[in-house]
Amino acid sequence: MHRALLIDDDVEFGLLVRQYLEPEGFAVEPVYDGTAGLERALAGTFDVVIIDVMLPDVLGFDVLRRLRTRSNVPVLMLTARGDDLDRILGLEIGADDYLPKPFNPRELAARLRAILRRTQRSPESQLVRPARLRVGDVELDRGARVVARGQVPIELTTVEFDLLDALLASAGHVVTREALVRTVLGREFSPFDRSIDVHIANLRRKLGHRDGVDRIKSIRGVGYLYACAGADPG
Amino acid sequence: MAIRSVLAKIVASVVVLLVLVATVSNVATWLFGIPPDDPRNVGFLVRAAAAAVVVFALCLWLARNITLPVRRIGAASQQLATGELTTRVADAFPGRRDELGRLGREFDAMAAQIEALVTSQRRLLRDVSHELRSPLARLSIAAGLARRDASPSASAHLDRVEEEAERLNRLIGQLLALARLDAVVEPSRQTVFDLSEVIDEIAADGDFEARATGRAVRIVATERCLIRGMPELMRSAIENVVRNGIRHTPRGSHVDIALRISSQAGGRRGVISVRDHGNGVPAEAVPRLFEPFYRIPGHSNTEGAGLGLAIAQRAVQLHRGAMSTMNSMEGGLEITISVPLVSDDMPVDTDHPRGKEN
Numbered sequence: 001m002h003r004a005l006l007i008d009d010d011v012e013f014g015l016l017v018r019q020y021l022e023p024e025g026f027a028v029e030p031v032y033d034g035t036a037g038l039e040r041a042l043a044g045t046f047d048v049v050i051i052d053v054m055l056p057d058v059l060g061f062d063v064l065r066r067l068r069t070r071s072n073v074p075v076l077m078l079t080a081r082g083d084d085l086d087r088i089l090g091l092e093i094g095a096d097d098y099l100p101k102p103f104n105p106r107e108l109a110a111r112l113r114a115i116l117r118r119t120q121r122s123p124e125s126q127l128v129r130p131a132r133l134r135v136g137d138v139e140l141d142r143g144a145r146v147v148a149r150g151q152v153p154i155e156l157t158t159v160e161f162d163l164l165d166a167l168l169a170s171a172g173h174v175v176t177r178e179a180l181v182r183t184v185l186g187r188e189f190s191p192f193d194r195s196i197d198v199h200i201a202n203l204r205r206k207l208g209h210r211d212g213v214d215r216i217k218s219i220r221g222v223g224y225l226y227a228c229a230g231a232d233p234g
Numbered sequence: 235m236a237i238r239s240v241l242a243k244i245v246a247s248v249v250v251l252l253v254l255v256a257t258v259s260n261v262a263t264w265l266f267g268i269p270p271d272d273p274r275n276v277g278f279l280v281r282a283a284a285a286a287v288v289v290f291a292l293c294l295w296l297a298r299n300i301t302l303p304v305r306r307i308g309a310a311s312q313q314l315a316t317g318e319l320t321t322r323v324a325d326a327f328p329g330r331r332d333e334l335g336r337l338g339r340e341f342d343a344m345a346a347q348i349e350a351l352v353t354s355q356r357r358l359l360r361d362v363s364h365e366l367r368s369p370l371a372r373l374s375i376a377a378g379l380a381r382r383d384a385s386p387s388a389s390a391h392l393d394r395v396e397e398e399a400e401r402l403n404r405l406i407g408q409l410l411a412l413a414r415l416d417a418v419v420e421p422s423r424q425t426v427f428d429l430s431e432v433i434d435e436i437a438a439d440g441d442f443e444a445r446a447t448g449r450a451v452r453i454v455a456t457e458r459c460l461i462r463g464m465p466e467l468m469r470s471a472i473e474n475v476v477r478n479g480i481r482h483t484p485r486g487s488h489v490d491i492a493l494r495i496s497s498q499a500g501g502r503r504g505v506i507s508v509r510d511h512g513n514g515v516p517a518e519a520v521p522r523l524f525e526p527f528y529r530i531p532g533h534s535n536t537e538g539a540g541l542g543l544a545i546a547q548r549a550v551q552l553h554r555g556a557m558s559t560m561n562s563m564e565g566g567l568e569i570t571i572s573v574p575l576v577s578d579d580m581p582v583d584t585d586h587p588r589g590k591e592n
Contacts, residue, residue, distance in 0.1 A: 010368050010372070012372055080410060082409065082412075084466050088466055100407065102367060102371035102374050102403045103403075104378065105379075189442075191438075191439035
């Protein structure tokens, strides 16, 4: 059973979600306000945390922001339908994914599974791939799931880590947005969904510039490329 | 002769008055029997001229006193009509107790009333949409639970329940989007960005979506256009228009997007035109396409909730832009969005590709 924390003030909604997700392999613990939710989330015993943006005491974003200062646990934001800004804001703060509420519960289960696939990759898949990737001064350790730039560790969320993994693995080549959505977000590409671009923007910010140039280049209308020009060997 | 300004009318009256005074001086000669070369008569002329100057100055003051408030109220009416509901005029002429002062205060009372009505109507819409979210969220999950235990025959009905729930979800989403655009502008998220980059991305996504049904989206013209605003809102506005085009262009045809700069009296503007190759719309529908829930008579196959273009228009207006629509000469519907560009002398930070970080 995967352990999921649901922070949402609607008690009945929480119970229904728990009932639905149980046969899907998730043990859901509902919490009904942000303060208590943050406390539980920081306890560190959950595989994934689901946060509604609209909470009675604090904004869901604030819960996420505070959580992110101390934990990289995967987070799925439940955003208000019709609010593009909320959605992007959530991803910018470091949510792994979002789902507009109300939603079809099948979609919820699918997104949670996609998030967990990222964090709990099967050991077999690790064997066939190199354990470490190094391009220029950036090094990614697949086993320990850590990234360092010139020996200095960089804090990445799971989705940012996988995004960097995918880009580094094809450094110098364009990776299409479709491919990134499929392999990193684990769902079918849907046009007009800018999630992947927001994650890229976050990753860029965290990686910083190299000689005044972005390490990740946008290829308009196609996708992204990790520039390996000037990379030192090793 | 039609004189269109009150000020001009009064000035004209004064000129007539001056002519009259000149005449009167002769009349005085005639009336009082004073000979034209009598020194007393010169004195009279001087006095008449001085009086005329005073009268002129007085009239000018009076005229401005009347025209300024009237102009001010006129401008305020226009602002009110374009949706600036907080427009008031009384501050411009405090303590005035005449008819114009009263008119100003009555205008303000009317504006306040309109503002209260519109605000409460919007709030109602937003609150209703919000309140519907929770039961709908629970309904969707309950339907999912029911499906698990359902017999095969019930399954078809549950498909329908889910489909309708999804339709309601989309409608609520659009209503909330519209309500939000009415309610907030977040200046903190304003940034300077290049419209052509947004267009590129939308065209790529639109083309991806269109190809699934044998249609295409292409850019026929583009150039660098820096505008100030919220990229996400502008993107969703243009996206709504492009997707509308994809829905209405026939299979095998394409939606054309053009982005051009146009120089007008009010400064340079970026003009985006999105054109499909469908049948266009009946002439009477053209001015009504941006109305919420407007349905073209005889067209029942609208997939959206009928709010996409209304949402787009609201977002464009937040960027001090305008949106219009017309049947293209070569067939199909053409929707045009125009927004003011950032002026060249304004300091801008555009190094960042998406302009997000400021």
